[in-house]
Amino acid sequence: MDKHVKVSFLGASNVVTGSKFLIETSEKNIMIDCGMFQGLKELRELNWEDLPVDVSGIDVVLLTHGHLDHVGYLPRLVKQGFNGKIIGTEPTLAIAEIILNDSAKIHEEEAKKANDEKYTKHNPALPFYTVAEAEKTIRMFEVEMPGKWITLSEHISYRFQYNGHILGATFIELDINSKRFVFSGDIGRTDDYLLEDPKRPEWADFLFIESTYGNKLHPEEDVDQILADIIVETLHKNGNLVIPSFAVERLQTLMFILWKLYQKNKIPNIPIFVDSPMGNNVLEVFRRFPKWHKLSESDYNAMCNHVTIIESYKDTWKTIDDKRSKIIIAGSGMVTGGRVLTYLDHLIEDASTTVLLVGYQAEGTRGRQLFDGAYEIKFSGKYHPVKATIKHLDSLSAHADQNELLHWMSDIKNIPEKVYLIHGEPAALDAFRVKIKDTYHWNVCIPKISDVEDINI
Incomplete structure (x- = not known):
């Protein structure tokens, strides 16, 4: 296997939403999550742009969980030429199906209302994607079990691991030529009302970790x-x-x-x-x-x-x-x-x-x-x-706070070659960068949207 890995940060980089990470190798091209941007207008407008990569060359999409900012771009990916498998746990795909169908209906209704009531600059306003496009995407779903290593090619395998946060959510361990890439997805809380505590990774050569509350502790509210x-x-x-x-x-x-x-x-x-x-x-x-x-x-x-x-x-x-x-x-x-x-x-x-x-x-x-x-x-x-x-x-948040994020990382037995902070706003990312360096002395960086990292493994 060619030992060159290219990682493209297509979303959730220096921002919270729009989770999309493309890993290109000589054997397989893998996308981790495929979500919509939410929030600021300039971010939402990015949703309408085609991805700056060869979408038809992506072999598989692995989903950490079913939230819109992790799955909501899938129909657009299919429209741009993706024809591979979309893989997640059974609850993740069940939730993703609900979210995509519901979103498509809302997109169609909002476009119709904007056209009927003439409060749109576009002529005509178009839905971001249609119900038919969502249904075509859902037919590409494939279920995998958590806790089980799945072989993608000779030198690439992956595993979903229980992560709390929402029903079906996981972090993803991706082994490429004996190097482990860990994508945290969204990490859940300890002592949650409905969910068990997240599992924790034990090895990570390259760690991609969410930082939504990287600068905050959830208040101890009654x-x-x-x-x-x-x-x-x-x-x-x-x-x-x-x-x-x-x-x-x-x-x-x-x-x-x-x-x-x-x-x-x-x-x-x-x-x-x-x-x-x-x-x-x-x-x-x-x-x-x-x-x-x-x-x-x-x-x-x-x-x-x-x-x-x-x-x-x-x-x-x-x-x-x-x-x-x-x-x-x-x-x-x-x-x-x-x-x-x-x-x-x-x-x-x-x-x-x-x-x-x-x-x-x-x-x-x-x-x-x-x-x-x-x-x-x-x-x-x-x-x-x-x-x-x-x-x-704030204490009902489904995201781990700074202490819980540090605890989630605490079982990693090796020193990662690099830690990438994702899913965070700039203040949270920078505070978490400093905290990780002070706590673990690891090499931490904060990628931006459209950044590309070339990794030799």
Whole structure:
């Protein structure tokens, strides 16, 4: 085998989203993740550009997990000529299928609405990809088990390893000519409500590690008490609590916590509405794969029965018209789209409303604007004054913080030749770089989008 390996950083480099890393060798060309950029406009615009590589020459895509910023670019990759296998764990591919189908429908609906209401600069506005393109991509999915080495070619093999974060998530160990490349994907928390602790790598010659919270420690918050206080305050104001939520994991975690709070008599029986078609589908994935999470069948059924799951857009409007104080959990988690915008259209200008942000809010998203104290936000072509109370819970994040990231690396027995910090904003990346150098004395670098690394193995 030619001992030359070329790594192209096509996303999630000096930014959090758009995860795409291409490893080119003389035997196989492998892409790790294939996600969409989210957040800042200049990043979102990158989604519309073809990748600066020979897409038809990529043999396989390995997915760490099913989030949009790790799988959402797949239909565009196929459109550009990719015709290989897309491989992940069974829950990852089940979630990716839900996310791609849901995203395609949203892309089509938003393009149609923009054209009908004429609030687009494009003539016509086009969907990023269609349902048909998503379905073509899904037919290329292939399941592999975690914990098992899979041979790709004579000198290349890979293994998925359980990583917490969301259902099905893994880190990827890729052995190329006896050198180990480790891609962390997104690393989960220890002592998670629903998931087991992440496994940890024991060897890494080249380590590619996420750094979303590389400069932060999650606060030691009493989540139960904070949520209970917010709910009681909402009832006193005769208002509504709106929780924008990621459909995968966060929504199910919130359902579980709220059910437990009621069970412990910490909150009254306030109506709870879950309005996320994608989230409802992910609930079914939890039911299908009980070995991937900690919920018992009875707990799963009880938490589902404790909430009202919205099935149709008609029921969304019934919920808005419902005059009772209530909790509304709706996608999307960074307020970038989805059903939550329908609720905010009617409730964000009401001082009795509380909006609770749970988890990371990327730069350029409406969630970040609200987190930063914006007095107005724009969606559906108009500005909305923010009169609602905005609150934030950081400890429900599904990402490891700085200490947990260092702990995840602590079982590596060798000294990596190089550590690449990915999936982070500049401040987080630089702080984590310094921390790793001070803690482990490893060689650390921070690649940027479009950087190419030539590695001799």
